[in-house]
Amino acid sequence: MYKQRQFMVFLARFLLGKGSLFIRTRNINIALFVVAFIIMTLVMLSAFTGIVNRVSADYASRYAASSADAFSANIIKEVGLMSKAARSSAVIDWFEDEKSVANRAHAFDEISEIVGELYSNNVYVGVKSTGNEYYISDDTGFDSFLSDRVYDENNPDDAWFFNTLNSENDYVLSVAMDNVLDQKRVWLNYKVRNNGETLGVLSTGLAFSHIVGELFSQYDNVTLRGLIIDADGNINMDSKLLFDPSFHNQDFETQIDNEFTDPVLLSAIRAHLSERNGVYEEKDAPIVMTLQSGPYKYATIDAIKGTSWSAVILYDPSSSVNISLFLPVIAILLVLLILFALATNATSSRLIFKPLDKLMQSLVHLKEDNEEGIYGLEREDEIGHLSNTIVDLFTKANYDALTGIHNRRFLENSFQNILHMLSRSDGTLSVIMLDIDFFKKYNDTYGHDQGDVCLRAVAQALAGTITRKGDFAARYGGEEFTVVLPNTDEDGARLVAGKLLESVRGLALPHEASDTAEYVTVSIGVTTGNVIYTHSWDDYIKRADEALYMSKQSGRNQYTFLAFENEETAGPAAGSVE
Numbered sequence: 001m002y003k004q005r006q007f008m009v010f011l012a013r014f015l016l017g018k019g020s021l022f023i024r025t026r027n028i029n030i031a032l033f034v035v036a037f038i039i040m041t042l043v044m045l046s047a048f049t050g051i052v053n054r055v056s057a058d059y060a061s062r063y064a065a066s067s068a069d070a071f072s073a074n075i076i077k078e079v080g081l082m083s084k085a086a087r088s089s090a091v092i093d094w095f096e097d098e099k100s101v102a103n104r105a106h107a108f109d110e111i112s113e114i115v116g117e118l119y120s121n122n123v124y125v126g127v128k129s130t131g132n133e134y135y136i137s138d139d140t141g142f143d144s145f146l147s148d149r150v151y152d153e154n155n156p157d158d159a160w161f162f163n164t165l166n167s168e169n170d171y172v173l174s175v176a177m178d179n180v181l182d183q184k185r186v187w188l189n190y191k192v193r194n195n196g197e198t199l200g201v202l203s204t205g206l207a208f209s210h211i212v213g214e215l216f217s218q219y220d221n222v223t224l225r226g227l228i229i230d231a232d233g234n235i236n237m238d239s240k241l242l243f244d245p246s247f248h249n250q251d252f253e254t255q256i257d258n259e260f261t262d263p264v265l266l267s268a269i270r271a272h273l274s275e276r277n278g279v280y281e282e283k284d285a286p287i288v289m290t291l292q293s294g295p296y297k298y299a300t301i302d303a304i305k306g307t308s309w310s311a312v313i314l315y316d317p318s319s320s321v322n323i324s325l326f327l328p329v330i331a332i333l334l335v336l337l338i339l340f341a342l343a344t345n346a347t348s349s350r351l352i353f354k355p356l357d358k359l360m361q362s363l364v365h366l367k368e369d370n371e372e373g374i375y376g377l378e379r380e381d382e383i384g385h386l387s388n389t390i391v392d393l394f395t396k397a398n399y400d401a402l403t404g405i406h407n408r409r410f411l412e413n414s415f416q417n418i419l420h421m422l423s424r425s426d427g428t429l430s431v432i433m434l435d436i437d438f439f440k441k442y443n444d445t446y447g448h449d450q451g452d453v454c455l456r457a458v459a460q461a462l463a464g465t466i467t468r469k470g471d472f473a474a475r476y477g478g479e480e481f482t483v484v485l486p487n488t489d490e491d492g493a494r495l496v497a498g499k500l501l502e503s504v505r506g507l508a509l510p511h512e513a514s515d516t517a518e519y520v521t522v523s524i525g526v527t528t529g530n531v532i533y534t535h536s537w538d539d540y541i542k543r544a545d546e547a548l549y550m551s552k553q554s555g556r557n558q559y560t561f562l563a564f565e566n567e568e569t570a571g572p573a574a575g576s577v578e
Helices: 002-016 021-051 057-086 089-096 101-115 156-165 208-216 252-258 263-274 317-325 327-367 382-398 408-424 439-446 448-465 490-507 537-553
Strands: 122-127 132-137 171-178 183-194 197-207 224-229 234-238 287-290 298-303 310-315 428-436 472-477 480-486 522-530 559-563 573-575
Touching (some): 057 101, 057 171, 057 183, 057 197, 057 208, 057 298, 057 310, 089 101, 101 122, 101 132, 156 197, 208 234, 263 287, 263 310, 327 382, 382 408, 408 428, 408 537, 428 439, 428 448, 428 537, 439 448, 448 480, 448 490, 490 559, 537 559
Parallel strands (some): 522 559
Antiparallel strands (some): 122 197, 171 183, 183 197, 224 234, 224 310, 428 522, 472 480, 559 573
């Protein structure tokens, strides 16, 4: 009991204890997987014990019967309709006297009645005595019901017509292309007779894709494969080759020799074909056999009622097991897998994705200079370490530790990006350089600690004055500061420079050692120019610094403007706000 309790405590700590987020997530996923795997294994073993040694021949019979019945259902209705037309006195009279317009009209009416009920909604007509071909569909008018060609015994496309005339059966099934509709079809060719004499043929077709879709749409051709063979042993349909454009009717003997070499299957097919006698009016139960070789273990043969064709189904035992007996097991396993996926997803979302999303959103706000803090600083896992590391790196990389505004590194990186952007749009850039007047004397008088206070106050005054998005102030070094104003012309730069003078004066920081005023003041240099790709940030800093020097030479506590372009000829323009 004590050991069990220790194990439970260890397991709880293992799964839910504090520590690495990666390890916790991994441990929980492993535990959930193991539990799901054990349950699934037990369920599968339980299901297998109930089906071991069970024969799957009845499933083979079911597949064969299903395929045969589906094919037969499509054909029998068509056979009935075609039989009605072929035995119609109006059609027989016309075939015996083809030139009679009245007979043709009566035959047209008779055939038109069944055309709308046929799957294809059309019928081809062939008269034996003349070989004339006629065509009628649901939109054919009587005036268009005329022959436009004659069947030719030497034309392979017309072989079906003559094969049907020579057949001993009332109708013949075949697979061939419909040249009018440009599609492969299963043809039903029905003989028109009178007193035992064959007068001609009526032919209609079902779309090949429709037939095979109903028969073999769910066959995977690995565990289950279906064939349809005719009375001569030709393979008219093969579920494995349905979508192979090169597939054509193949002799079964040839196909057996090439692919199906099992002697049991070969013998059964030959015996089944030899026993055929015309159309299968009634059929016995499917023939089921166990194969000796090949990828399939079982095969079934089932006659297709109403035709002289047969369905041959090849299958592997796993087919019947998976589809029939294992459906409940599959459903249970599926539910377990879904539950496992949901649990894993919920755990990952709670432990990883949601915290990371909050961290990302806080970083976006930080990038936009939002005052909100970064998410996760108080956490003790990877998210917390990551948040604190980002804050440290972001602060050290972009902000001056003393004043809290941007540092020189940020200034240089941003300056280059701004120059690149403005050079492509012929934009204007203004740069302002500031220097605290007599700052050395300030430090000597008030001490360096107070000097740091002064630097922070001036920096915050500058940052508070810069309100437009895209503009920024940075500490250049010592008591020097830089203000960058993208897309700002001379008038705008002068306006900002004046506000900066006022902001620093407004601090009213005492400066007894100043030769300019009784409080802390700054001197400012301003430059503005249209940016081209050859400019560098040093060019603008140098020009603004020259203007700053002029302000100092002119008595300080003022700004001086120097245009960036035509530096050799541009004269100074000083300004001060009293």
